[in-house]
Amino acid sequence: MTNIFASYILIFVILGAFMEVSGCGKAFVDLAYAITGRVSGGPALAAVITSALFGTVSGSAVANCLVAGVYTIPLMKRMGYKAHIAGAVEAASSTGGQLMPPVMGAAAFLLAEISGTPYIEVIKIAAIPACLYYASLAVIVRLEAVKLNLKGLPASELPKYRDVFRQLHLLLPIPILIVMLAFDMTPFIAAFYTIIATVIVSWFRKETRMGFSKIFEALSGGARGAVSVGSIVGVLGIVMGVCSLTGLPNYFSQFVIYLSGGYLFTLVLLIIVAGLFIGMGLPTTPSYAILVSGWGSRRPPPT
DSSP, X not given: OHHHIIIIIHHHHHHHHHHHHTTHHHHXXXXXXXXXXXXXXXXXXXXXXXXXXXXXXXXXXXXXHHHHHHHXXXXXXXXXXXXXXXXXXXXXXXXXXXXXXXXXXXXXXXHHHHHTOOHHHHHHHHHHHHXXXXXXXXXXXXXXXXXXXXXXXXXXXXXXHHHHHTTGGGGTHHHHHHHHHHTTOOHHHHHHHHHHHHHHHHTTSGGGOOOHHHHHHHHHHHHHHHHHHXXXXXXXXXXXXXXXXHTHHHHHHHHHXXXXXXXHXXXXXXXXXXXXXXXXXXXXXXXXXXXXXXXXXXXXXXX
């Protein structure tokens, strides 16, 4: 677990901090409001789009909520959404950021390493479910807005398109990262060069230029994020080690396979149910580690 953290997760946590400090997060928010702000339920739709866009470079639900939630939640409440609905929309949107390629949550890196799957393949597989997740969330938000007869934001409160276009250069590191991963570059090296590209593209305009103070802020933010993620990874290593020594994963997998009756489809459904209950009390990464320690080492039964 520690090796996975040092090889994959750490550098992407730092990358997310650089993208946030560069102003990429604000560019996502402004772009989302410019696109959806005028329609019914615009602030909620903007929350969905912002979280989907910021999720491409963050992979952290907490960071996603901190960047987008401070703008979207007050606006949703002001436009007529109840407080608990506004909070739920932002929570669901931010959580989905862990599913959005190319930078996903720590569980994606664990999945790639434990299963021996190249990270670029994980990105390809995750793209469609992530888009479907946000599409369904947008439909639900839109239906809620129509039911409550909510209006969009006035044009005077929306960002101007020319101002949004002046920030779009900050999004260039995202396709750069995807291209490098597509050419079979290792995730660590690809993320490292993307960090350099983030600093370089910020110099395209004077108002977005990253100086020494902003670079130091990004490094310190990445270090703080790495400490929080690293502590989780350390505990997960202990949990997986204890599970391995006690043989609990084998008993768990045998029990699940017994319940499935030998049918692969039933086995998948049981694993989904197990993940649902485990996820109620644990974040994504510990949930995945516990599930994979239980059945990931066994081959599925024949259909």
